[in-house]
Amino acid sequence: MDLSAINPAVLVASIMIAATPILLAALGELVVEKSGVLNLGVEGMMITGAICGFIVTVETGSPFLGFIAAAAGGAFLSLIFAVLTQYLLSNQVATGLALTLFGLGVASLLGHSYVGINPPSVPKLDLGPVSDIPYIGTMFLRHDAVVYFGIALTIAVWATLKYSRIGLVLRAVGENHDAAHALGYKVIRIRILAIMFGGACAGLGGAYLSLVRVPQWTEGITAGAGWIALAIVVFASWRPGVVLLGAYLFGGVTLLQLNLQAAGLAVPVEYLSMSPYLITILVLVIMSSRKGRASLSAPASLGHPFQASR
Amino acid sequence: MKLTSILKGAVAALALTGAAMADGHEKTKVGFVYVGPIADGGWTTEHNNGRLAIEEAFGDAVETTYVEKVPEGADAERVMTQMALTGHDLIFTTSFGYMDPTNNVAEKFPDVKFEHATGYKRLHDNVTTYSARFYEGRAVIGHIAGKMTETNKIGYIASVPIPEVIRGINAAYLHAKKANPEVEMKIVWTFGWEDAAKEGDAARALIEQGVDVIMQHTDTTAPMLVAEEAGAYAFGQASDMSAAGPTAHLTSIIDNWAPYYIERTQAVIDGTWEQKDTWDGISTGMVEFAEFSDAIPADVLAEAIAMKDAIAAGEYHPFTGPINKQDGSVYLAEGETPEDGPLAGMNFYVEGIVGDVPQ
Numbered sequence: 001m002d003l004s005a006i007n008p009a010v011l012v013a014s015i016m017i018a019a020t021p022i023l024l025a026a027l028g029e030l031v032v033e034k035s036g037v038l039n040l041g042v043e044g045m046m047i048t049g050a051i052c053g054f055i056v057t058v059e060t061g062s063p064f065l066g067f068i069a070a071a072a073g074g075a076f077l078s079l080i081f082a083v084l085t086q087y088l089l090s091n092q093v094a095t096g097l098a099l100t101l102f103g104l105g106v107a108s109l110l111g112h113s114y115v116g117i118n119p120p121s122v123p124k125l126d127l128g129p130v131s132d133i134p135y136i137g138t139m140f141l142r143h144d145a146v147v148y149f150g151i152a153l154t155i156a157v158w159a160t161l162k163y164s165r166i167g168l169v170l171r172a173v174g175e176n177h178d179a180a181h182a183l184g185y186k187v188i189r190i191r192i193l194a195i196m197f198g199g200a201c202a203g204l205g206g207a208y209l210s211l212v213r214v215p216q217w218t219e220g221i222t223a224g225a226g227w228i229a230l231a232i233v234v235f236a237s238w239r240p241g242v243v244l245l246g247a248y249l250f251g252g253v254t255l256l257q258l259n260l261q262a263a264g265l266a267v268p269v270e271y272l273s274m275s276p277y278l279i280t281i282l283v284l285v286i287m288s289s290r291k292g293r294a295s296l297s298a299p300a301s302l303g304h305p306f307q308a309s310r
Numbered sequence: 311m312k313l314t315s316i317l318k319g320a321v322a323a324l325a326l327t328g329a330a331m332a333d334g335h336e337k338t339k340v341g342f343v344y345v346g347p348i349a350d351g352g353w354t355t356e357h358n359n360g361r362l363a364i365e366e367a368f369g370d371a372v373e374t375t376y377v378e379k380v381p382e383g384a385d386a387e388r389v390m391t392q393m394a395l396t397g398h399d400l401i402f403t404t405s406f407g408y409m410d411p412t413n414n415v416a417e418k419f420p421d422v423k424f425e426h427a428t429g430y431k432r433l434h435d436n437v438t439t440y441s442a443r444f445y446e447g448r449a450v451i452g453h454i455a456g457k458m459t460e461t462n463k464i465g466y467i468a469s470v471p472i473p474e475v476i477r478g479i480n481a482a483y484l485h486a487k488k489a490n491p492e493v494e495m496k497i498v499w500t501f502g503w504e505d506a507a508k509e510g511d512a513a514r515a516l517i518e519q520g521v522d523v524i525m526q527h528t529d530t531t532a533p534m535l536v537a538e539e540a541g542a543y544a545f546g547q548a549s550d551m552s553a554a555g556p557t558a559h560l561t562s563i564i565d566n567w568a569p570y571y572i573e574r575t576q577a578v579i580d581g582t583w584e585q586k587d588t589w590d591g592i593s594t595g596m597v598e599f600a601e602f603s604d605a606i607p608a609d610v611l612a613e614a615i616a617m618k619d620a621i622a623a624g625e626y627h628p629f630t631g632p633i634n635k636q637d638g639s640v641y642l643a644e645g646e647t648p649e650d651g652p653l654a655g656m657n658f659y660v661e662g663i664v665g666d667v668p669q
Contacts, residue, residue, distance in 0.1 A: 005519040005520065006518075006519065007518060007519075010518045011518070014511070014514055014515070014518065018511060108347070108379075112349065115347070115349035115350070115351065116349065116351050116531070116553060116554070118535070118553070118554065121539075209507055213507055213510060213511075214506045214507055214510050214532050214535065215535060216506065216530075216531060216532065216535055216554065218350070218504065218506040218530050218531075218532070219346075219347050219350075219379070219504075220504065220505075221506050221507065222507075223505045223506070223507055223508065225507070254508065254511065255511055255515065258498050258508075258511055258512045258515040259515045259518075259519070261496075261497070261498045261499060261515075261665075262465065262496045262497075262498050262512075262515045262516050262519050262521075263496075263519060264496065264664045264665050273501075
């Protein structure tokens with residue numbers, strides 16, 4: 001065993017990359033759930049975004065257009081979910097699961113002729129001499145734009161939910177849709193927009209996998225990342241800052257176990273692999289047992305369908 | 311987009327089925343059950359190349375069909391049953407996990423011949439098993455890796471701790487060590503066959519820890535892509551992976567199933583098919599190499615090719631004693647080579663490898 005082989009600065013940099021897809025997807029899902037909708041289709045929207053982004057990047061040569069297409073693809077898929085659950089009042093859990101299965105199928109259909117192609121690479125952001133600062137530079141200042149976008153989005157989502165009027169309305173809809181409706185807010189419309197935002201974020205996260213982290217299209221490329229994103233939202237008890245922490249923690253656990261293995265440490269891999277889910281269960285138990293704020297942090301209308309006629 | 315071609319394919323497939331029924335099943339029908347997508351660029355791609363080789367070799371005399379991405383388990387049994395019911399004469403099931411389903415379905419259809427890849431159960435007369443001696447290829451690439459590494463650190467991305475994978479690690483390590491006594495092998499297990507993100511992360515972790523040559527026993531090209539990006543070298547697995555890393559790619563171990571598939575199809579046509587167990591290697595061409603990279607120095611390449619030829623001629627066995635087990639106990643005495651039976655069940659590391667085989 002040779003732990004000195006692990007360079008902490010490089011490890012942190014890798015964790016930031018590994019965490020970005022789940023961070024983006026989890027932030028999107030957080031907004032969706034804050035509006036009172038439970039969309040379990042994150043995995044399906046991610047993989048749809050992954051293939052849409054990949055196709056457009058390969059065809060146009062522009063990763064930027066690729067990420068836009070990924071967001072559009074994810075949002076489009078989530079629109080199906082939105083129509084089914086908001087207008088046709090289908091069960092959100094069942095529809096979300098169906099969306100995942102549908103997304104996986106659509107993605108492999110679209111991706112059939114894109115296997116084995118290498119996409120144009122996503123450029124690292126050139127920050128000039130500051131990226132040469134020892135440690136800090138290696139850790140934080142040598143990434144591509146999407147990594148920073150993820151962090152910026154975390155702050156934006158946090159600030160919007162906490163301080164802006166839109167955030168307040170969104171939370172009102174998620175906490176008590178009848179009251180929000182009585183106040184004259186368009187509950188369905190707000191929820192559909194939130195769902196599409198969630199889809200776009202998941203799509204971006206998926207594209208980060210197929211364009212940066214792997215970077216290639218293979219079937220089932222998301223490999224459960226969407227489910228981890230869902231777990232992070234619960235783990236964070238619907239707080240954007242903790243979502244960021246959770247994404248780094250969950251992404252870090254996988255990377256850490258690979259690094260420990262490479263360093264020759266006999267790690268019980270199974271325990272490390274299940275630790276994110278164990279932590280999530282633990283958080284759920286603590287949340288439900290504690291009285292007061294934390295236990296109430298789940299949006300009160302989460303998963304309840306809304307019908308304006310009542 | 312490609313929808314039209316897919317639809318055309320579907321129409322053609324329907325037409326073919328109709329034709330086969332109409333002419334009273336004169337063609338020999340060969341079915342393939344694949345665990346991955348045919349375009350995985352690795353394991354399943356090569357099995358599919360074998361299927362295409364059958365079509366080319368027999369033309370109109372043989373009809374082939376396949377079902378891809380069949381999960382190991384009850385679904386596999388359903389797919390095989392369907393194939394048996396639709397007039398297939400020979401069915402290749404190409405993943406270890408199809409072992410029990412293959413035998414179960416074979417019992418119900420004694421007239422249909424079944425061939426199961428990489429398994430060992432032949433419970434009925436109509437079940438044959440076949441596999442390739444991938445470890446022979448790994449000995450050769452191990453030698454190249456030992457010579458090519460400058461940091462003296464070789465990375466090995468391993469999938470699932472089964473004897474086939476452990477045997478590959480041992481073969482590669484022994485020959486890397488022989489080529490370069492300073493060499494150290496870092497092994498990372500991903501516990502799966504196709505998880506591109508994890509395999510890529512594993513390759514990154516290895517490179518960050520000073521590895522400059524990567525081997526993989528997993529099915530995606532992600533490690534090759536990462537090696538290309540990081541300026542390291544890598545070996546492809548199962549299929550030619552040079553497209554994923556034009557400068558990183560040293561060579562790939564290719565599983566060439568085509569000659570075997572053609573031979574077995576011919577046997578069915580001739581009525582001479584019978585149960586057997588095949589474990590072929592470089593000598594029959596079941597294990598091949600992709601083009602060797604120009605980056606390999608001429609003397610190293612000559613040594614590698616000499617080893618390959620010696621293995622092919624049966625003059626050299628990659629596991630030739632003296633070899634000790636990891637705990638220092640003797641595995642093979644000077645000049646001794648293992649029997650196929652125990653070799654097939656190899657479940658320990660040889661001396662010098664750091665770490666434990668995961669349980």
